[in-house]
Amino acid sequence: MRYVAAYLLAALGGNETPESKDIKKILESVGIEADDACMTKVISELKGKNVNEVIASGYGKLASMPAGGAVAVASSAAAGSGGAAAPAAAAAAEEEEKKDESEASDDDMGFGLFD
Known part of the structure; x- marks a missing residue:
């Protein structure tokens, strides 16, 4: 590589x-x-x-793979064309926020580690 x-x-x-x-x-x-x-x-x-053409053909090959790389390529391609990737990104952002909220609630329990 x-x-x-x-x-x-x-x-x-x-x-x-x-x-x-x-x-x-x-x-x-x-x-x-x-x-x-x-x-x-x-x-x-x-x-x-042409390097740009080689990269573009590589994206097409990645999109056909059933592995995790296909999701990233498909979502970036769909996002660029205004496709259905926005709901998936929003769901991921909501899940991330939920994790952050649960961590924040643990921090505010009324006592500290060194109190």
């Missing part, structure tokens, strides 16, 4: 076709020793592809 992240950082920085030296420079800036085989693999897989 670190090689993909470094590739994406280089692409985000304006370099449409990052090379191994670019990825190596990014990794070494945070103290990671770069593996040439991994860098070569990432570069060969992403060569000639």
Whole structure:
């Protein structure tokens, strides 16, 4: 993942076709020793592809997964289009508030730990 992240950082920085030296420079800036085989693999897989299109196709694949990642992608996509994610977010916020209220009521029992 670190090689993909470094590739994406280089692409985000304006370099449409990052090379191994670019990825190596990014990794070494945070103290990671770069593996040439991994860098070569990432570069060969992403060569000639638009990074934004690769990310967009990845979102589509995540949405079809039955794991927790699909919920986050589906809710963010629905929220952006004004879909039904708002009630789910409101329910989660209400549950969070209920937890906060119960913790607050425990704090106000009339005595303190060091009284």
